[in-house]
Amino acid sequence: MCLWNRVRTYLFLPFGTTLVRQPHYAGGRCADKLEEYTAVLGNRASLDSIAGTYNGVLPPNVETTLTLNADGTYLLIRTFFKEKQKEQEKLRGTFQVLDGNILMLVHPSSGNNIFYKVRDANHIVLIDSFGNEPQNVDKKNYTLKIKK
Numbered sequence: 001m002c003l004w005n006r007v008r009t010y011l012f013l014p015f016g017t018t019l020v021r022q023p024h025y026a027g028g029r030c031a032d033k034l035e036e037y038t039a040v041l042g043n044r045a046s047l048d049s050i051a052g053t054y055n056g057v058l059p060p061n062v063e064t065t066l067t068l069n070a071d072g073t074y075l076l077i078r079t080f081f082k083e084k085q086k087e088q089e090k091l092r093g094t095f096q097v098l099d100g101n102i103l104m105l106v107h108p109s110s111g112n113n114i115f116y117k118v119r120d121a122n123h124i125v126l127i128d129s130f131g132n133e134p135q136n137v138d139k140k141n142y143t144l145k146i147k148k
Contacts, residue, residue: 047072047097054124054144066105066116066124066144068095074105076114102131122146 051070063079
């Protein structure tokens with residue numbers, strides 16, 4: 001009886017390559033020692049294809065403008081509206097493309113990372129650090145659209 005979970009494990013490597021660990025089952029029995037790593041070459045987003053300025057209003061009422069440059073740098077401007085006052089925060093840093101379509105914005109002074117998923121050529125969606133997208137109902141509220 002195999003007690004090993006049939007779960008794929010993802011390993012993110014630089015340059016947009018992802019290796020996937022897939023369990024093998026030999027003759028109906030679990031072969032724990034056997035592992036297969038395959039490269040996932042799905043939807044790839046190049047730095048040139050995602051470069052541009054994206055904007056929108058993310059919850060809770062935060063006006064957001066994200067400029068992605070083809071050299072791998074970004075500028076994130078968030079404007080918070082609190083009791084008839086406006087506070088603006090500017091973050092600069094570098095970003096990486098993970099798994100072909102996940103953007104990881106690295107803020108060097110704080111070390112905090114912000115993650116977005118490239119939905120298509122015109123939209124990116126704010127996701128959590130585990131890669132989970134918002135629920136379908138809320139997805140449009142967490143989407144930034146490219147400014148043409």
